[in-house]
Amino acid sequence: MILLNLPAFAESNIPFVTRLRTSASDKRDIADSLMIDADSMGASFAGAHGLFAIDGVSAEDLDGDVVLVTPLAGRAERLLRRASRHNTLLVTERCDQLCVMCSQPPKKTHVDRFALLEQACLLAEPDTLIGVSGGEPTLYKQKLLSMIEHVLDARPDVQFHILSNGQHFERDDVDRLRDPRYRRVSWGIPLYAADAATHDDVVGKHGAFVRLRDSFALLMAAGARVELRTVLLSTNVDKLHDLAHFVVARLRFIEAWSIMQLEHIGFAKGRWRDLFVRHDLNFTPVATALDAALLHGVRAQLFNFPLCTVPAAYRPYAIASISDWKNKTMAPCQQCSEREHCAGFFEWHPDEDAMAVVTPL
Numbered sequence: 001m002i003l004l005n006l007p008a009f010a011e012s013n014i015p016f017v018t019r020l021r022t023s024a025s026d027k028r029d030i031a032d033s034l035m036i037d038a039d040s041m042g043a044s045f046a047g048a049h050g051l052f053a054i055d056g057v058s059a060e061d062l063d064g065d066v067v068l069v070t071p072l073a074g075r076a077e078r079l080l081r082r083a084s085r086h087n088t089l090l091v092t093e094r095c096d097q098l099c100v101m102c103s104q105p106p107k108k109t110h111v112d113r114f115a116l117l118e119q120a121c122l123l124a125e126p127d128t129l130i131g132v133s134g135g136e137p138t139l140y141k142q143k144l145l146s147m148i149e150h151v152l153d154a155r156p157d158v159q160f161h162i163l164s165n166g167q168h169f170e171r172d173d174v175d176r177l178r179d180p181r182y183r184r185v186s187w188g189i190p191l192y193a194a195d196a197a198t199h200d201d202v203v204g205k206h207g208a209f210v211r212l213r214d215s216f217a218l219l220m221a222a223g224a225r226v227e228l229r230t231v232l233l234s235t236n237v238d239k240l241h242d243l244a245h246f247v248v249a250r251l252r253f254i255e256a257w258s259i260m261q262l263e264h265i266g267f268a269k270g271r272w273r274d275l276f277v278r279h280d281l282n283f284t285p286v287a288t289a290l291d292a293a294l295l296h297g298v299r300a301q302l303f304n305f306p307l308c309t310v311p312a313a314y315r316p317y318a319i320a321s322i323s324d325w326k327n328k329t330m331a332p333c334q335q336c337s338e339r340e341h342c343a344g345f346f347e348w349h350p351d352e353d354a355m356a357v358v359t360p361l
């Protein structure tokens with residue numbers, strides 16, 4: 001696993017964002033910090049905020065990373081790693097839902113980091129797609145949209161993908177989201193069933209389905225780019241067929257429908273045996289949903305499905321979706337010809353479960 005939070009020590013006592021450079025010839029911005037010393041387990045840098053040191057990763061690995069140094073916490077957070085295609089900014093840990101399988105259980109407190117995160121986005125590598133998640137980012141919708149717009153204005157090469165529960169879009173947002181800049185923003189929004197009772201039960205919020213349905217209408221009116229997301233659960237797997245028909249009948253405007261396997265972390269960890277669906281034993285519900293979507297021209301894809309657990313005909317839809325920093329493969333995978341294209345497993349997926357299903361292709 002790649003560490004995103006590293007021990008750090010700094011002269012400054014206020015949090016700051018900087019881009020790390022190991023070579024003076026790469027220093028392009030006042031916000032860049034230049035390496036002044038290094039060993040195999042860390043490096044020291046000098047920049048506009050003085051001297052600081054980061055431990056736990058070699059200078060070579062840190063080169064080009066945009067970090068948030070929080071001196072009082074003794075921490076450097078790798079916000080945007082140059083070598084990664086999977087950079088996601090956490091804008092809040094608060095949420096107004098309580099999903100039964102939440103991978104990042106919400107907190108009551110919020111630390112406002114929008115100004116720092118905006119600085120980080122402005123230092124992103126060219127042509128970067130930046131993920132935004134929470135908690136629920138749109139709880140702070142005005143600040144979120146302002147940050148996004150400032151970055152889109154300053155960096156015409158940058159795009160955003162924002163995960164949201166879709167509970168906070170209003171009619172007043174439609175004109176704002178119609179702005180051409182938002183063609184570079186896509187929204188990842190979860191829907192777990194075509195019936196209110198099942199969806200509300202999964203997200204732990206009465207009325208969430210109805211509110212979400214209204215939001216989809218607003219997003220459609222705004223011409224927003226939406227990726228629909230459905231996590232496979234024991235409580236919705238039998239309703240996937242109905243959901244597929246709802247998607248093709250009512251949500252044809254979406255860019256893609258991602259059907260996702262469960263992550264063994266957060267709330268799902270303690271409920272694993274109750275919630276996890278063995279799609280390798282019965283792929284029919286997933287296949288039926290994929291067939292319905294594809295038949296009607298809705299792009300469908302599978303996230304977090306190891307290729308060898310998917311019937312051959314459906315493997316083209318299984319994306320290598322797990323971010324590099326939290327991905328693992330098992331020992332037998334070394335012999336697999338599809339390793340490059342496979343999602344593999346989350347770092348925290350139980351080894352015995354993974355070993356029970358891996359079959360090198």
Ligand code: SF4
Binds near residue numbers: 309329333337343360
């Ligand atoms: S053997 Fe490993 S790499 Fe190959 S398809 Fe299965 S999980 Fe993926």
